[in-house]
Amino acid sequence: MLLSTNPVSSHFAHPRLSASERGGRVVAxxxxxxxxxxxxxxxxxQDAVAGLxxxxxxxxxxxERGLKVPSLPILRSPVQ
Structure with a gap:
């Protein structure tokens, strides 16, 4: 298994099907x-979610525009 070359990601890269291999479906x-x-x-x-x-x-x-990288506590926020 190869390590991911993405500097933001520290997990192992797992082989996945591309969107085109899944029939064009895009998943999260x-x-x-x-x-x-x-x-x-x-x-x-945005203002409602940001407030939560x-x-x-x-x-x-x-x-959302990719200009900032959120911290883990923000990503783990219990917003449903």
């Missing part, structure tokens, strides 16, 4: 963290 694991957060946020407003997590809407926007 294919998305960048900001895109995942946007997906899970769904129709909720305890960050500013501007910071959440920067995370």
């Amino acid at each position: 694991a294919d998305l960048l963290i900001g895109d995942r957060i946007r997906l899970y946020r769904g129709g909720r407003r 997590v305890g960050i500013s809407p501007d910071y959440l926007s920067q995370i």
Whole structure:
């Protein structure tokens, strides 16, 4: 098994099927963290979700656009 070359990721790389190999379906694991957060946020407003997590809407926007990397406590926030 090879180590991941992604500097942000410290886990082992597992072979996965690409989206095209899955018939074009994109799953959350294919998305960048900001895109995942946007997906899970769904129709909720950024300011509402940011308030629940305890960050500013501007910071959440920067995370979603890939300009900032969130800390683990932010990622582990119990926002449903």
